Amino acid sequence: MLLSAAALVGGKLFSHTAEVAEDKAKRAPRKKKEIGIQLYSVRGDMGENAAATLKKLSEMGYTTVETAAYGDGKFYGLAPAEFRKMAEDVGIRVTGAHLGIGLDRNNLQGCLDWWKQACDAQVAVGGKYIVLPGFSVGPTLAELQEYCDYFNRIGEIANAAGLRYGYHNHSHEFAKLEGHVIEDYLIENTDPDKVMFELDVFWATKGGVNPSAYIAKYAGRFPLLHIKDEDIIGASETIDFESIFDAAYKQGLEAYYVEIEANSLPPMVCAQKSADYLDVSKFVK
Secondary structure, eight states: OOHHHTTTTTHHHOOOOOOOOHHHHHHHOOOOOOEEGGGGGGHHHHHHHHHHHHHHHHHTTTTEEOOOEETTTEEEEEEEEHHHHHHTTTTTEHHHHHHEOOOOOOOOOOOOOOHHHHHHHHHTTSSEEEOOOOOOOSSSHHHHHHHHHHHHHHHHHHHHEEEEEEEOOOOGGSEEEEEEHHHHHHHTTSOTTEEEEEHHHHHHHTTTTTTHHHHHHHHTTSSSSEESSSSSSSSSSOOOHHHHHHHHHHHTTTTEEEOOSOSSSHHHHHHHHHHHHHHHHHOOO
């Protein structure tokens, strides 16, 4: 059944994974790469058994994770120190987190207090980055500016905790609002010392943007990337990951996370094949 599922991807997936396996078997031993994964990719497995899933991800070659289940000061229902130990016991560092709440104009201080608690939890879990995964863009540029100001305030809280705060795009941020590309406006109207951006290269492509050119346009604002494809990383052969990594390294890439939203195979299988692709790709340091 797995073979027939792979064959459904126009023959590309089978060819891609066979080439990766052959290359991996031939290559000489070398230093282990820092390959990260957004845990949303394997959310079902994490919900069933977080410890076993982290162990398997480590065995696949992943070294860092970005969490996707935070609430009330806990990650995946565990206190930060407990989740940190669970990950580090199998050789994984918890470096990033997707979490957040939108701006409540009637309770700004309550929002900022929430972010303070989240930053404290992220420090306790050993993290470096805290990222808002998206928000509903208002109908006016004035409301978008309010979010820029909100981002700066969150960034101040994160900086005080020793973290970096950022924003993660989807495709709609590349639409225009009152003549301004939304993502451009966010970048140009936030303080680079307080706000970074995590470019999701798949969603940027869907938004009509060339990811490598966009990274170069705003060099220095993208220390993080989401490496995403239609399915398994590299299988669609529609995203130029080599040029993306090249542009990202030139402007100071610090970390990247594989994210898989669609699965032609079980999520953990997709995670393994994606790690293999990045591991053997010479353009990935």
